[in-house]
Amino acid sequence: MKISVQEQILDANDTVAAANRALLDSQHIHALNLMASPGAGKTSLILATCARLPARIRPGVIEGDLASRIDADTIAAHGIPVVQINTGGGCHLDAPMIRGALAELPLAAIDLLFVENVGNLVCPANFALGTHRNVVVASVAEGHDKPYKYPGMFAAADVVVLNKADLVDVFEFDLAYFQRGVAMVNPTAPVISVSCKRGTGLEEWMAWVTPAQKIS
Amino acid sequence: MKISVQEQILDANDTVAAANRALLDSQHIHALNLMASPGAGKTSLILATCARLPARIRPGVIEGDLASRIDADTIAAHGIPVVQINTGGGCHLDAPMIRGALAELPLAAIDLLFVENVGNLVCPANFALGTHRNVVVASVAEGHDKPYKYPGMFAAADVVVLNKADLVDVFEFDLAYFQRGVAMVNPTAPVISVSCKRGTGLEEWMAWVTPAQKIS
Numbered sequence: 001m002k003i004s005v006q007e008q009i010l011d012a013n014d015t016v017a018a019a020n021r022a023l024l025d026s027q028h029i030h031a032l033n034l035m036a037s038p039g040a041g042k043t044s045l046i047l048a049t050c051a052r053l054p055a056r057i058r059p060g061v062i063e064g065d066l067a068s069r070i071d072a073d074t075i076a077a078h079g080i081p082v083v084q085i086n087t088g089g090g091c092h093l094d095a096p097m098i099r100g101a102l103a104e105l106p107l108a109a110i111d112l113l114f115v116e117n118v119g120n121l122v123c124p125a126n127f128a129l130g131t132h133r134n135v136v137v138a139s140v141a142e143g144h145d146k147p148y149k150y151p152g153m154f155a156a157a158d159v160v161v162l163n164k165a166d167l168v169d170v171f172e173f174d175l176a177y178f179q180r181g182v183a184m185v186n187p188t189a190p191v192i193s194v195s196c197k198r199g200t201g202l203e204e205w206m207a208w209v210t211p212a213q214k215i216s
Numbered sequence: 217m218k219i220s221v222q223e224q225i226l227d228a229n230d231t232v233a234a235a236n237r238a239l240l241d242s243q244h245i246h247a248l249n250l251m252a253s254p255g256a257g258k259t260s261l262i263l264a265t266c267a268r269l270p271a272r273i274r275p276g277v278i279e280g281d282l283a284s285r286i287d288a289d290t291i292a293a294h295g296i297p298v299v300q301i302n303t304g305g306g307c308h309l310d311a312p313m314i315r316g317a318l319a320e321l322p323l324a325a326i327d328l329l330f331v332e333n334v335g336n337l338v339c340p341a342n343f344a345l346g347t348h349r350n351v352v353v354a355s356v357a358e359g360h361d362k363p364y365k366y367p368g369m370f371a372a373a374d375v376v377v378l379n380k381a382d383l384v385d386v387f388e389f390d391l392a393y394f395q396r397g398v399a400m401v402n403p404t405a406p407v408i409s410v411s412c413k414r415g416t417g418l419e420e421w422m423a424w425v426t427p428a429q430k431i432s
Contacts, residue, residue, distance in 0.1 A: 005221050038253045038337050038366060039358025066338065068364045089368055091307065091338035119365070120338055121254050122282065122307035141357030141380070142255025148284045149335070150254060152305055164357070170386070 013127055016095035020130025023102060024113070029060075031113040032209070033129050035153060036137035037146075038119030041163035043071045044196035045137055045205075046114045050080055052206050053112065060110035062101045064093040064118045071116065081106055092123040095130055112209075121146065125156040133158040136189075140164040144174045147181030155185040159208055165193040165201055229343055232311035236346025239318060240329070245276075247329040248425070249345050251369060252353035253362075254335030257379035259287045260412035261353055261421075262330045266296055268422050269328065276326035278317045280309040280334045287332065297322055308339040311346055328425075337362065341372040349374040352405075356380040360390045363397030371401040375424055381409040381417055 024031050034042045043063075050059045061082040063071040072084035083101040085093060098115065105113075115131055117124040125134075136157035138146055141164050147154040154160065160182055168175065179191050192208065194201035240247050250258045259279075266275045277298040279287040288300035299317040301309060314331065321329075331347055333340040341350075352373035354362055357380050363370040370376065376398055384391065395407050408424065410417035 037255065037335070037358075038362055039355070065365045067367050068361070070361050070364060089338070089342070091336070118338065119253070120307070120336055122305070122334065122336055123339065126305070139255070139357065141355065142253075145284070145286050146254055148286060149281045151283050167386070170383070 010126070013095045016099055017128035017130040020095055020098050020102065021132075023107075024130060024132070027107045027110075029107060029110055029113050030133075031115060031129075031131040032133050032135050033115050033117060033124075033131040034135045034137060035117045035121075035124045035156075036119060037121050037139065037142055040119070040137045040139040040142065041196050042116045042119070042137050043074060045135075045161060045163065045194070046075065046116065047078060048194075048196040048199065048202055049114075049206070049209060050078065052202060054210070057111045057210070058109055060105055060107075060113045062093075062098065062105070062113065062115045064097070064116055066090065066118060081110060087118060091118060091120050092127050093117050093129060094127045098129045098131075121150040121153045125153045135159055135161060137161045137163055138178075140167050140171050140173045143171070144178040145181070147178060147185060151185040154182050154189075157182075157186055157189045160186075160189050160191045161205060162191055162193045163196055166195040166198050226342070229311045232315055233344035233346040236311055236314050236318060237348075239323075240346060240348070243323045243326075245323060245326055245329050246349075247331060247345075247347040248349050248351050249331050249333060249340075249347040250351045250353060251333045251337075251340045251372075252335060253337050253355065253358055256335070256353045256355040256358065257412050258332045258335070258353050259290060261351075261377060261379065261410070262291065262332065263294060264410075264412040264415065264418055265330075265422065265425060266294065268418060270426070273327045273426070274325055276321050276323075276329045278309075278314065278321070278329065278331045280313070280332055282306065282334060297326060303334060307334060307336050308343050309333050309345060310343045314345045314347075337366040337369045341369045351375055351377060353377045353379055354394075356383050356387050356389045359387070360394040361397070363394060363401060367401040370398050370405075373398075373402055373405045376402075376405050376407045377421060378407055378409045379412055382411040382414050 063084045075082040279300045291298040
């Protein structure tokens with residue numbers, strides 16, 4: 001029997017992801033894996049969400065980037081517990097990286113954990129982290145054809161958040177075409193249009209994210 | 217001596233890339249590898265460039281996407297020879313894919329070849345294709361911090377084209393901060409601001425791309 005190196009790596013990753021999930025569950029933490037192209041607005045969505053969470057739901061964040069502490073510093077400036085992962089050249093987070101980050105976070109003080117993956121519409125979808133749900137953030141500025149070109153990512157989504165929705169006219173964005181593309185590969189994931197900058201459309205997103213939180 | 221699988225793959229790729237380069241040179245074709253995030257405007261830049269090329273420089277295009285023929289159909293509608301590569305799940309083009317595409321193109325009728333890589337600011341930078349120059353397309357809509365977060369891609373650029381520059385105010389884009397980030401990892405690549413949609417800023421880009429073309 002031939003097992004490819006890729007399959008062996010994925011198996012090893014899945015084992016650590018299962019352990020991460022068990023740790024999160026034991027701590028009553030609900031964890032979201034945020035995936036998107038570079039600059040779609042993952043960090044903005046995290047900040048807009050944290051600003052609207054009821055006090056009983058305490059957030060925490062793991063930031064993933066190839067380099068820099070820009071996002072972690074932004075999150076920390078809002079008083080939210082955060083760990084920055086730098087992947088070096090790596091194009092996605094993996095479960096061992098999350099295991100390391102969880103060891104550095106004050107888990108007893110976190111109810112809802114945002115994991116911001118590396119900006120990349122391809123590779124992150126292939127690596128389980130142990131998180132409970134996948135949030136794919138798309139941006140109106142990227143154009144309405146992305147679900148057709150990156151079907152694997154949209155197929156992996158539990159919810160699609162379409163950010164920068166205030167600029168639909170500027171970018172001549174065809175929302176119906178975008179929604180058809182998502183539905184083609186993923187008939188169940190809702191598409192929620194928001195503008196993190198303007199603070200619009202976030203009610204539906206907060207309704208999605210808040211019940212997802214298990215109350216300990 | 218231990219050689220990693222990754223190194224072996226890269227060696228094999230480089231061998232094919234060298235053969236691609238030899239074929240392109242023998243046909244007096246100058247080839248550009250366009251890399252960017254999803255939706256930054258690679259296809260728009262190709263179309264804007266082709267519309268402005270002098271008649272003596274005949275373009276051709278290789279389109280790379282995980283799925284769909286959207287971009288190839290757009291290019292073909294302008295009467296430009298084009299081959300679409302679908303990588304399946306692959307996050308970047310590689311030299312063997314280009315070898316296959318070159319066999320399908322009318323090489324004797326092409327002087328300037330655009331290779332549009334998969335939309336991804338990480339992986340494509342690691343795989344030589346046999347092309348002569350790397351063009352990194354960034355978009356104002358992605359934010360000004362991208363060179364700091366994706367240094368490998370910007371380090372690999374021979375030129376950085378900053379698209380959607382008409383929206384600098386809308387996105388509160390700090391051009392000086394962006395330029396400092398590029399210069400930090402790449403002191404020689406010029407940064408050229410354009411709006412492919414408005415057709416602005418393209419003179420400097422055309423001056424860069426046109427002398428790069430070897431006249432046969």
